Amino acid sequence: MTQTARSRCIVCEQNQVEMFLDLGATTLANKFVTAEELGNREASYPLQVGFCTECAHVQLTVVVPPPEMFEHYLYISSMSDTLKQHLYHLSDCVVERLALTANDLVVDVGSNDGTLLSGFKRHGVRILGVDPAENLAALAQKVGVETLTAFFGAETSAQIAGQYGRAKAITATNVFPHIPMLADFVRGLDRLLTEDGTFILEAHYLGDLLAAGAFDTVYHEHVSYWALTPMVRLFQRFGFEVTDVERLPVHHGQLRAWVRRRGFAVSEAVDAMLQAEKNMGMDQIETFRSFARQTMQLKESLNQTVDTLLAQGKKIAGYGAPAKGSTLLSFLEIGPDRLRYIADRSPLKQGRFTPGTHIPVVATERLLEDQPDYVLLLAWNFAEEIMAQQAEYRRRGGKFIIPVPQVQIVE
Ligand SMILES: [Zn+2]
Structure with missing residues (x-):
């Protein structure tokens, strides 16, 4: 394993942050692009998470300037x-x-x-x-x-x-x-x-992030x-x-x-x-190293599920275009060749494309118009709410893939 220099902690300000999870260089999770912007180069930044061995704060090791986001x-x-x-x-x-x-x-x-x-x-x-x-x-x-x-x-x-x-x-x-x-x-x-x-x-x-294996909370x-x-330590300082x-x-x-x-x-x-x-x-770096190993395993098993379904000729769409979905798609390297489109309720996102992976975001009505065989739930934390809203899609035989914490297919 490669060792990188320790970075400075935003809570205790010591140079004690050790990286444990590297999700690769990704574009900003909320920068959905318009059709006109598709040809432009998108900025990408390393997405790496570290643990401070001094105060136990988990944080990104590279910070993007807030106005960008x-x-x-x-x-x-x-x-x-x-x-x-x-x-x-x-x-x-x-x-x-x-x-x-x-x-x-x-x-x-x-x-x-x-x-x-x-x-x-x-x-x-x-x-x-x-x-x-x-x-x-x-x-x-x-x-x-x-x-x-x-x-x-x-x-x-x-x-x-x-x-x-x-x-x-x-x-x-x-x-x-x-x-x-x-x-x-x-x-x-x-x-x-x-x-x-x-x-x-x-x-x-x-x-909860650890318990749920919710690596896609990272962006x-x-x-x-x-x-x-x-947190206690931060507030005490002031x-x-x-x-x-x-x-x-x-x-x-x-x-x-x-x-x-x-x-x-x-x-x-x-x-x-x-x-x-x-x-x-939660005060031990080993806990987070084990979380990182679990994340790499999930990547493998979700990719396998998607590839198997595609090989069977199944059509797969996505549901929900939250920022966490962008992490999941870019980390798993899933693009429009595998996921045809993503349905989302937000009019601000419809008509745009997911950052980096460029999957079109469409209105949710589209699911009933083309009735894809499977819907990958990117907003898996709202699974119940979304599956209830999509009762008609399910009634017609549509199935859901819940990706996290373990790949699960709901019929
Ligand atoms: Zn610290």
């Missing part, structure tokens, strides 16, 4: 019914737990199309979104969610605090893993949160793969504390953490999860 964004929260319900429920939970009233300000970082803040708006609290993607800010304004087009950090926070006052709650769902400059982010929290304020974050949880946007152990934590089933396993300034009561759940992480070996 987030200034035009095609992932929309309100597209998934499950996600929308989840975000509304989160808003209810935060309002109740923090006893928010009409004067309190809630700031959502990475506010996307305003779905979570729409949830808060029902409770009559003041809301403000922050998101660097201009195309999303426009969608959010349409549903009455004021959005600042910016990256969140110390500077943006000072600006918001000056204009709107300080926030009783700051939320960040599915964006915390995107942030390479963690110190600046936490300084931003420090400037913007009231003294008794709470930061609530949700991120995919490393423990350039996800700089971090969070466990509680390094005078904050994780006061409560829970695991959620959404998106195949999320961590929700409640973070406050030091000095507030800390739930027993925090220590319990830290202990559980030790028990799972």
